[in-house]
Structure formats: structure tokens, C-alpha cells
Amino acid sequence: MVKYIPASKEDALNFLASHDAYIVAGGTDMMVLKRNAAGLLPKFDKDVLYISNLNELNKIYEDKEYIHIGATATLDEIYNHPLTPKLLKEAVGEVASINIRHFATLPGNIANASPAGDTIVIDYLLDAIVKLESKNGVRLVKAENFVLGVRKVDRRSDELITEIMFPRFSYDGDMWYKVGSRKADSISKVSVAGLYSITDGKISKFALAFGSTAVTVRRSHELEKEIEGLTQKELLDRCEEFVEKYSKIISPIDDQRSNKEYRLMVAKNITRKFIKQVGEGK
Amino acid sequence: MPNQSSQIYKGGKIVKSKYPTSVKKVDFAAKFAGEALFSDDIPFDNALFAKTLRSTISRGKIKAVHLPKLPEGYYYFDRSDVKENVVNIIFSDWPVFADGRVNYLGEGIGIFVGENMEVLNKLVEETKVDYIEETPVFDMSESYIHKAFKKGDYEAAKKKAKRVIKRTYETSFQEQAYLENQAIIAYFDENDKLTLTGSMQCPFYIKRAVMRSLGLGDDQVRVIQPAVGGAFGGKEHYPSLTGSQVATAALKLHRPVKMIYERPEDIVFSTKRHPSHSEYEALIGENNEILGIKAHIKLDGGAYKGCSGVVLSRALIASCNAYVFENIDIVGDACMTNHVPCAAFRGFGSPQTIFAMEMFIHHIAKEIGVDPLELRLKYLAKHGDVTTNSGHFHDPIILPELINKAMEMSDYKRKVKEYSKPGCLKGIGMSLFLHGCGFTGSGESDIIKGKVKLVKDENDHVYCYASSVDMGQGCRTTLKRIVAKNLGLPDEQVTMDGPDTDATPDTGPTAASRTIIIVGFLMEKAAKNLKKIWKKGVRQEHIEPYVGPSYIHWDEATMQGDAYPSYSWGVNVVEVEVNPITYQVEVKHTWSTYDVGRVVDERIAVGQADGGLLQALGYGYLENLRCENGKFRQKGLTDYIVPTAVDAPPMETAFIDNPFIYGADGAKGMGELTFVGGAPALALAIENAIKKEIHSIPATPEYLMEVINNGKY
Numbered sequence: 001m002v003k004y005i006p007a008s009k010e011d012a013l014n015f016l017a018s019h020d021a022y023i024v025a026g027g028t029d030m031m032v033l034k035r036n037a038a039g040l041l042p043k044f045d046k047d048v049l050y051i052s053n054l055n056e057l058n059k060i061y062e063d064k065e066y067i068h069i070g071a072t073a074t075l076d077e078i079y080n081h082p083l084t085p086k087l088l089k090e091a092v093g094e095v096a097s098i099n100i101r102h103f104a105t106l107p108g109n110i111a112n113a114s115p116a117g118d119t120i121v122i123d124y125l126l127d128a129i130v131k132l133e134s135k136n137g138v139r140l141v142k143a144e145n146f147v148l149g150v151r152k153v154d155r156r157s158d159e160l161i162t163e164i165m166f167p168r169f170s171y172d173g174d175m176w177y178k179v180g181s182r183k184a185d186s187i188s189k190v191s192v193a194g195l196y197s198i199t200d201g202k203i204s205k206f207a208l209a210f211g212s213t214a215v216t217v218r219r220s221h222e223l224e225k226e227i228e229g230l231t232q233k234e235l236l237d238r239c240e241e242f243v244e245k246y247s248k249i250i251s252p253i254d255d256q257r258s259n260k261e262y263r264l265m266v267a268k269n270i271t272r273k274f275i276k277q278v279g280e281g282k
Numbered sequence: 283m284p285n286q287s288s289q290i291y292k293g294g295k296i297v298k299s300k301y302p303t304s305v306k307k308v309d310f311a312a313k314f315a316g317e318a319l320f321s322d323d324i325p326f327d328n329a330l331f332a333k334t335l336r337s338t339i340s341r342g343k344i345k346a347v348h349l350p351k352l353p354e355g356y357y358y359f360d361r362s363d364v365k366e367n368v369v370n371i372i373f374s375d376w377p378v379f380a381d382g383r384v385n386y387l388g389e390g391i392g393i394f395v396g397e398n399m400e401v402l403n404k405l406v407e408e409t410k411v412d413y414i415e416e417t418p419v420f421d422m423s424e425s426y427i428h429k430a431f432k433k434g435d436y437e438a439a440k441k442k443a444k445r446v447i448k449r450t451y452e453t454s455f456q457e458q459a460y461l462e463n464q465a466i467i468a469y470f471d472e473n474d475k476l477t478l479t480g481s482m483q484c485p486f487y488i489k490r491a492v493m494r495s496l497g498l499g500d501d502q503v504r505v506i507q508p509a510v511g512g513a514f515g516g517k518e519h520y521p522s523l524t525g526s527q528v529a530t531a532a533l534k535l536h537r538p539v540k541m542i543y544e545r546p547e548d549i550v551f552s553t554k555r556h557p558s559h560s561e562y563e564a565l566i567g568e569n570n571e572i573l574g575i576k577a578h579i580k581l582d583g584g585a586y587k588g589c590s591g592v593v594l595s596r597a598l599i600a601s602c603n604a605y606v607f608e609n610i611d612i613v614g615d616a617c618m619t620n621h622v623p624c625a626a627f628r629g630f631g632s633p634q635t636i637f638a639m640e641m642f643i644h645h646i647a648k649e650i651g652v653d654p655l656e657l658r659l660k661y662l663a664k665h666g667d668v669t670t671n672s673g674h675f676h677d678p679i680i681l682p683e684l685i686n687k688a689m690e691m692s693d694y695k696r697k698v699k700e701y702s703k704p705g706c707l708k709g710i711g712m713s714l715f716l717h718g719c720g721f722t723g724s725g726e727s728d729i730i731k732g733k734v735k736l737v738k739d740e741n742d743h744v745y746c747y748a749s750s751v752d753m754g755q756g757c758r759t760t761l762k763r764i765v766a767k768n769l770g771l772p773d774e775q776v777t778m779d780g781p782d783t784d785a786t787p788d789t790g791p792t793a794a795s796r797t798i799i800i801v802g803f804l805m806e807k808a809a810k811n812l813k814k815i816w817k818k819g820v821r822q823e824h825i826e827p828y829v830g831p832s833y834i835h836w837d838e839a840t841m842q843g844d845a846y847p848s849y850s851w852g853v854n855v856v857e858v859e860v861n862p863i864t865y866q867v868e869v870k871h872t873w874s875t876y877d878v879g880r881v882v883d884e885r886i887a888v889g890q891a892d893g894g895l896l897q898a899l900g901y902g903y904l905e906n907l908r909c910e911n912g913k914f915r916q917k918g919l920t921d922y923i924v925p926t927a928v929d930a931p932p933m934e935t936a937f938i939d940n941p942f943i944y945g946a947d948g949a950k951g952m953g954e955l956t957f958v959g960g961a962p963a964l965a966l967a968i969e970n971a972i973k974k975e976i977h978s979i980p981a982t983p984e985y986l987m988e989v990i991n992n993g994k995y
């Protein structure tokens with residue numbers, strides 16, 4: 001088995017073209033997934049490509065349409081970068097602990113495709129695009145299409161995620177809720193992100209995304225369309241109706257961290273709070 | 283971003299302590315530099331690893347064990363390899379290796395021993411065990427230890443009662459979560475003597491356990507303590523089991539054998555704190571006075587009794603906490619279940635009942651419509667009062683001073699009123715508590731009979747010998763300071779190393795908050811006596827045996843008399859805010875006051891105060907260890923949630939002196955004291971915020987959601 005540390009992106013893509021390999025960025029998921037008994041090497045059963053040293057993928061920059069976050073930028077670097085979208089910064093700041101954030105990356109979070117991945121909720125909400133590169137070219141996939149299920153993503157084995165791209169747009173207000181079991185180093189029991197805009201007295205933009213409450217992040221474009229166009233008062237009047245409707249798009253479970261009743265109740269409480277926030281224009 | 287609240291260690295205001303405030307801990311430099319050798323760091327030539335073959339069912343007979351073919355250099359040991367198949371614990375019913383049957387999921391059937399861990403893991407995987415399964419018991423329906431005692435006449439009082447108030451309280455499992463996992467190594471020393479080293483609290487317990495299971499003499503087993511990364515009771519008895527297992531293999535193979543647990547193995551299979559179910563009843567008289575208290579306390583002891591009898595006994599002794607009632611009727615049962623055996627854990631039974639009593643007295647007050655604080659003050663124990671077990675409080679009690687100081691520090695009275703207003707989501711709670719120091723009754727003088735030894739060399743350097751283990755709590759520093767001070771020597775002229783059973787007298791276990799009050803007292807006396815015979819430049823030795831207070835009389839069978847040589851006292855005040863959207867609790871601040879007799883070293887005392895309270899807060903709202911069908915659901919520190927530095931609130935602590943005549947310069951115990959009051963103070967703060975009664979800990983958001991939506995007040 002080969003363990004490869006590429007000299008450049010091109011080198012990495014060449015390697016992936018000829019090897020079916022695991023990719024390790026920060027390793028904060030991979031090393032846990034492949035861990036072995038203490039004192040023994042991780043149990044990798046395939047070749048491994050280590051990419052964290054690729055400085056050319058470390059950049060955070062902007063153009064007219066997008067904020068580009070390079071694949072090897074660490075969550076800590078993202079947190080401290082002025083171009084980072086506000087909601088992303090908030091979510092990143094609550095991932096794990098500072099030590100993990102010194103290693104962890106955005107592609108690592110989404111490619112790991114855990115139902116509890118915090119930044120995936122933001123990727124969905126902000127219509128982020130996953131940029132995949134291979135020797136055969138570039139493929140752009142919307143985050144919500146990229147995640148297929150638990151630990152399943154739309155990536156071919158010769159592809160490397162090189163960036164996560166966030167469309168530039170402005171909005172009037174937002175919300176981020178991570179409900180963990182303690183203040184740091186805590187996997188989400190429920191997470192919810194939302195944003196909205198008001199134009200000429202009507203809701204012109206409304207979006208909500210839920211994490212840890214289904215196999216993948218949940219967002220409903222249908223409900224968003226139903227809400228967009230309403231006045232704030234109309235939304236407030238129909239608050240409980242939408243809380244109920246939103247509660248239908250998630251399907252939380254019992255596990256070692258929480259139970260489905262709690263997850264459902266809290267998701268509803270947060271939805272209600274957000275609807276009130278939008279209705280009252282705060 | 284979570285609020286990265288910084289910690290304010292205001293420390294304690296120490297009233298007239300004779301000791302200088304703090305010194306650098308003796309093990310500080312080595313630990314800070316990463317040079318201290320913990321068990322797994324100690325190099326051994328030719329060492330083999332041991333991996334446990336564990337039962338995959340909770341209860342049943344073993345029909346057959348089908349071992350895979352063992353490769354060259356790999357071995358298997360089980361019950362046929364030991365002389366007497368029991369672990370020497372207080373009640374020795376736990377076998378070293380499963381004795382033809384298994385009584386909990388994960389019980390050790392045998393161990394595989396060999397050089398390569400990967401191969402050992404495979405051997406475990408490939409072994410097939412046939413069982414005849416039996417229906418396991420997971421509820422507390424089968425009592426295996428029963429205890430009861432009375433004071434006054436509860437039944438007669440009941441006839442006078444105007445009403446009876448009842449409540450049920452529950453507490454959960456708790457994991458010790460020491461930094462260093464269980465680790466034990468058996469090898470042969472330079473004189474070819476079977477020697478054990480490992481992460482431990484009680485070297486002599488291990489020595490006696492190995493002697494008994496392998497049929498060896500006193501001079502055939504040696505135990506040496508290396509650096510230990512925390513214990514909290516979890517290394518009081520368990521290493522006697524693992525020690526006996528590795529010693530079995532080492533003795534046969536004549537090679538070092540190491541057993542190092544990983545975190546999931548440690549959380550799931552080592553001993554835990556006893557879950558409890560307590561039913562309390564109070565008799566209320568014409569004038570709203572409490573005429574009597576009755577309680578039935580059940581503990582889940584797990585598959586083997588081990589030390590559960592003592593834990594039960596101490597739970598019952600603490601059942602009325604720091605209050606004195608005239609008529610008492612207390613019954614307790616430790617119950618056999620097919621769970622992992624529960625054993626020692628900081629507090630040893632009293633956190634369960636102190637939680638219940640502190641909640642109960644509030645719930646009584648609420649129900650009869652009186653101010654909870656007033657009701658508590660009315661029944662506070664005073665010097666000379668008759669205790670729950672019909673002994674006496676022989677020493678002065680300064681609980682009122684502790685309460686006043688804590689209330690002043692925290693602005694308790696104003697806050698509790700303000701936060702009681704409807705809609706307010708802040709809350710403040712206060713617990714008052716006592717903790718017995720040392721072994722139960724006159725156990726220190728009659729059973730333990732601890733000894734310490736001081737040796738002075740030709741250069742007048744003094745070496746202290748006691749079997750007390752420094753597991754991070756700092757006893758090597760405090761004990762040696764006591765000696766240095768009493769000899770009038772600079773600290774550098776006195777050394778205290780970890781125990782080695784070949785060189786150290788048996789001072790008893792490092793448990794029961796006894797290290798300072800008992801061993802410290804011994805060290806003080808030894809130092810004073812050595813000073814009397816001190817001859818410059820000559821090697822001298824002095825051994826000091828323990829002589830405790832003669833007025834302590836206790837009968838364990840009837841549970842009547844003086845339960846402890848002495849008590850330490852404390853008050854915890856906790857302030858919280860509850861999030862109405864997520865039902866999460868944020869601990870905002872804590873204030874504590876303690877009477878530990880006298881503080882020996884301020885920083886070490888504050889370390890106990892902050893650490894003990896934080897661990898107790900975790901017990902109260904975060905540390906959820908659920909066992910379903912005999913299986914723990916939380917298997918690592920990702921899911922078993924202990925508070926992190928970010929969760930730690932600012933903590934303020936004050937100590938008020940109340941010297942004890944049989945303590946080193948008046949010092950009493952404090953290791954457990956700082957744990958027992960945290961959970962009730964927190965739960966009372968939550969009640970104050972949500973205006974509903976809490977009956978169970980940990981008060982997780984999932985539980986609070988239920989209480990907020992359906993609970994009563």
C-alpha cells in the first residue's frame with residue numbers, strides 16, 4: 001500500500017488517476033474512522049493520499065460571483081479570514097475544539113457526510129458549490145446534490161475537491177443554532193441555520209436548513225417558495241402551520257447522544273423562533 | 283462562538299492558617315515537561331501484552347470455550363491457572379476469571395498473552411464461547427445486601443403527623459473518566475521477585491489480591507506505584523482484578539506482561555458509581571415541623587458485591603445529610619443486577635443520598651409553604667447533637683458561618699427571590715453538606731491500623747514512607763510539607779516518593795478522604811517524635827502507628843454509634859440559566875465555602891475544590907451513562923460528556939478554619955467533600971429557574987424538556 005504526499009495539485013490528480021486511494025486532509029475524521037488499537041498504525045486498507053501540505057489549495061479569495069475557500073484551508077484559518085461568510089464563521093467557530101480546528105477542513109466535513117456535520121448545514125443554506133477536479137477536468141456540484149447519504153457523496157475516485165465556493169449574495173438577517181451536549185468538543189444533536197430578506201414589505205428570501213435530524217441536511221425549497229412573497233404579518237399568523245410543515249421534512253432518531261422527541265421539539269422551537277425573528281424583522 | 287469564559291480562581295480566604303499559602307507541587311516539573319513515567323511509559327525488555335476475552339452475554343453458564351490455534355509465543359490463561367479464583371475485595375465474590383459462568387456483559391473469561399496486539403485482538407475475535415443463557419436482571423429487584431437502622435420512634439411520630447410527604451429520587455451511573463486509563467504490569471524485579479506496577483490507588487490491596495489468587499507469601503509479591511493520572515475511586519479495587527490477571531500470566535511465563543486498557547474498554551467494563559433509587563417520606567406536624575424522616579435507598583451494585591456493602595452503609599449514614607431529625611427510619615438495599623459491578627467513586631454512596639435529602643427538604647418546604655432556607659436552618663446539626671446513627675457530633679460545627687459566608691459571596695438571598703419570579707430563566711441553588719473523613723467508625727484504629735515511617739540519612743535528609751498514592755491530588759507535596767514544617771526543615775530537605783510495598787509500611791488505601799486527616803496526622807506525629815530523638819549526621823528511623831480518638835464507637839451490624847472519626851463541612855452555591863428553546867443549562871458561577879479543619883496548601887486545596895465541584899456539576903447535568911440491556915450506550919469521551927474547560931464556570935472558594943485535634947495541625951479530609959454537594963446545588967438552581975421539581979440526575983436537556991413541559995411544582 002502506498003502512502004503518498006503530493007508535491008502539487010497536479011501531482012495529486014495524477015496519483016488519483018492511477019490509484020484508488022483514501023484522501024486525508026486534516027485527518028480528524030479519517031484517523032478516527034481508521035483507528036486501530038493504541039500504539040498501532042491506523043487500519044488503512046487502500047492507498048492513502050495526504051493533501052494537507054498543498055499550499056496552492058490553501059487560499060481563500062473572492063471574485064465577482066463567489067468566495068472561494070481552498071480545500072486545505074483549516075477551519076481555524078477560515079474562522080479568522082475576513083472574506084469568510086458570517087454564518088460560516090459562526091458555524092466553524094463551534095466545530096469541535098480549537099485543536100481540531102487547527103487541522104479540520106471544509107471538504108473533509110462535507111465529504112465525510114456525517115448527518116452531524118456542522119458546516120454542511122451552512123453549505124446547503126448558502127447554496128455552496130463543491131469544486132471537484134480530476135485529470136479530465138472540473139466538475140461543479142451543488143452541496144445539496146453532492147451529499148447522497150450517510151458517508152456517501154457524489155465523488156469519483158479520481159476526483160479531488162479543490163474548493164468550496166460560496167455564491168456572493170446579501171440578505172437582511174440570519175440565525176445559527178448548534179445544539180450540542182456541552183460548549184466545546186461536542187457533536188450536534190440538532191443544528192439549524194436560517195436566513196431571510198424583506199423587500200417592499202414582503203419576504204423576498206427565506207431559507208432554513210437542519211442538521212443532525214435526518215440522514216442528510218434537510219432544506220425545503222417548496223416551503224421556502226410558499227413563504228416567499230408573504231408579508232411578515234402573514235408569516236407570523238401562519239407561524240404554527242409552518243412550524244408543523246417544517247417538522248415534517250426532518251426525521252430525527254434516538255441514539256447515544258439524544259432522542260428523537262428532543263430533537264424534534266428543539267427543531268420546532270428553533271423554527272418558531274426564526275419565524276418570529278423574520279416576522280418581527282429582527 | 284461559545285463563550286470562552288476564563289476561570290477566576292479567587293482562591294480561598296484562609297483564616298489564620300499556619301502554613302504558607304502554596305508551593306510548587308513536587309511532581310510539577312516532571313509532569314509539565316512530559317518526563318513523568320506513567321505505567322505505559324515504563325520501558326520493559328521482552329514485554330508481552332495481555333488482552334481480555336470477554337463475555338458477550340449478560341448472564342449464563344459457559345458451556346465451552348473454543349480457542350483458535352495459538353501461534354508460537356501466544357498463550358491463554360483462565361480460571362484453571364489461578365490458585366484461588368477470587369479478587370480480594372472487601373467482599374470477595376468477584377472471580378479473577380469467569381468461574382464457569384458469566385454475570386455481566388464483558389466479564390473477563392480469560393486473557394490472551396503475546397507480543398503483538400494485532401494478533402491478540404484477532405485471537406479474541408476468533409474465539410467462540412458457547413453459553414447456556416439465563417434471563418438477566420437489570421432492575422433493582424433483587425437485594426443482596428440489606429441494612430436498616432432507626433432513631434427515635436418513627437411509627438409513634440406518624441400518629442401525630444398532620445400529613446405525610448413523599449418523593450422518589452434517582453441518580454445515574456457515573457464514569458470516573460480519569461485521564462490515564464486502567465494500566466497494570468507484572469514483571470520480575472532485579473531480585474527476581476514478582477512485581478506489579480500500574481495505575482493504582484492502593485498498592486497493598488493489589489499485593490494482597492495477588493498473594494491470595496496465586497497462593498503466594500508476603501515476601502513473594504511487590505507492588506510499586508509509578509506516576510498515576512487520576513483515579514477518583516476507579517483504581518481502588520479494579521486493579522486488584524487486572525493485577526491478579528497479569529500476575530497469573532507473568533508468573534507462568536516469567537516475562538513482563540502488560541495490560542493497558544483503551545478508553546472504550548475502560549468506560550464499558552471497569553467499575554462505575556452506583557445508580558440509586560431513593561424513596562423518601564417526611565412526617566409533618568401541626569406547626570409545620572418535620573417529625574420524622576423515613577427512607578428506602580436502593581443501589582445497583584452490579585454483578586458482584588465487592589465493596590457495595592460499604593458504599594450502601596455510607597449512603598445510609600448520609601441519608602439525612604447535615605440535618606438532625608428526632609425520628610428516623612432508614613432501610614437500604616444493594617441490589618444484584620447483571621450490570622458491570624459498581625464500586626468506589628469519590629463520595630462513596632453519599633452523593634446519591636445527599637442529592638436526595640437536599641432536594642427533599644426543598645420539596646417539603648415548597649409543599650408546606652415555608653421558606654426552604656428557614657426549614658433547613660431549623661434542622662441543622664449542632665455541636666453535641668445526636669447524629670442520624672445515634673452517635674454524637676463530637677467536634678464544633680461552624681456550618682452557620684459557612685452558610686452566611688457563601689450567601690454573602692453569592693448574594694444568594696436577593697437572587698433566589700429575584701429568580702423565583704415567573705418567566706425568569708435564571709436560577710440559584712445552595713446545598714449544605716457534610717462528609718465523614720476516614721474509614722467508617724473506629725475502622726482506622728481497629729482495622730486499618732496505618733503506619734508511616736520516616737528515615738533520616740547521614741546528611742540529615744528526611745525520607746517519608748507511606749502507602750498513600752499521589753494520583754494528581756498532590757499528597758506527596760502536602761504530606762512532605764507537614765513533615766518539613768514539624769521538623770523545622772526547609773521543604774527541599776524532605777522527600778516523599780511513591781509507595782513500594784517492599785519499603786513502605788501499610789498506611790492503608792488512598793481513599794475515604796483519609797490521606798490528610800489520618801496519614802497527615804501520622805506524619806505530623808512521626809515528625810514530632812523524630813525531632814525529639816534527632817541526632818545530627820546519624821541515620822535514624824521512626825515508625826509511627828495510628829492512634830485515633832478513643833471516644834469513637836461504632837457497631838457496623840446495627841449501624842449505631844459514631845459513623846466517622848470526624849466530619850468536614852461545606853456549602854455550594856450554583857447559579858444557572860436555562861435556555862427555553864433548547865432546555866440546555868448554562869452554569870454561570872459557583873461559590874463554595876468549606877470547613878476542612880485547616881488548609882495545608884492553598885493551591886492544592888483549591889484544586890480539590892474546583893475539580894471536585896466541576897466533576898459534581900458534570901454528574902448533575904452532563905454525564906449521562908445509559909445502560910440498555912446490560913450495554914452502555916456511551917462508549918467514549920465523544921459521547922460520555924464530561925465538562926470541558928469552556929464549560930467550567932468561574933468558581934470562588936473560601937475556607938474557614940475549624941481545627942480538628944486529631945488532624946495534622948487541625949486538617950481534616952476534603953477529597954470527597956468537594957464532590958458531594960455540587961449536583962444538588964445545581965439541581966436546586968435549575969428548579970429555581972424552571973419552577974418545576976427535579977427528581978433525577980443528570981438533568982440533561984432531554985429530561986428537562988419533559989420536566990418543563992409535564993413536571994409539577
Ligand SMILES: Cc1cc2nc3c(=O)[nH]c(=O)nc-3n(C[C@H](O)[C@H](O)[C@H](O)COP(=O)(O)OP(=O)(O)OC[C@H]3O[C@@H](n4cnc5c(N)ncnc54)[C@H](O)[C@@H]3O)c2cc1C
Nearest residue numbers: 023025026027028029030096104105108109111117118161
Ligand atoms: C474530537 C472531534 C470533534 C469533532 N467535532 C465536530 C463538530 O463539532 N462538528 C463537525 O461538523 N465535525 C466535527 N468533527 C469531525 C471533523 O473534525 C470534521 O468533519 C472535519 O471538518 C473533517 O475535516 P478533515 O480535513 O479533518 O477531514 P479528513 O478526516 O481528512 O477527511 C474526511 C473525509 O473527507 C474526505 N476528504 C477530505 N478532503 C478531501 C478533498 N479535498 N477531496 C475529496 N475528499 C476529501 C476524506 O477522504 C474523508 O472521507 C470532530 C472530530 C473530532 C475528532
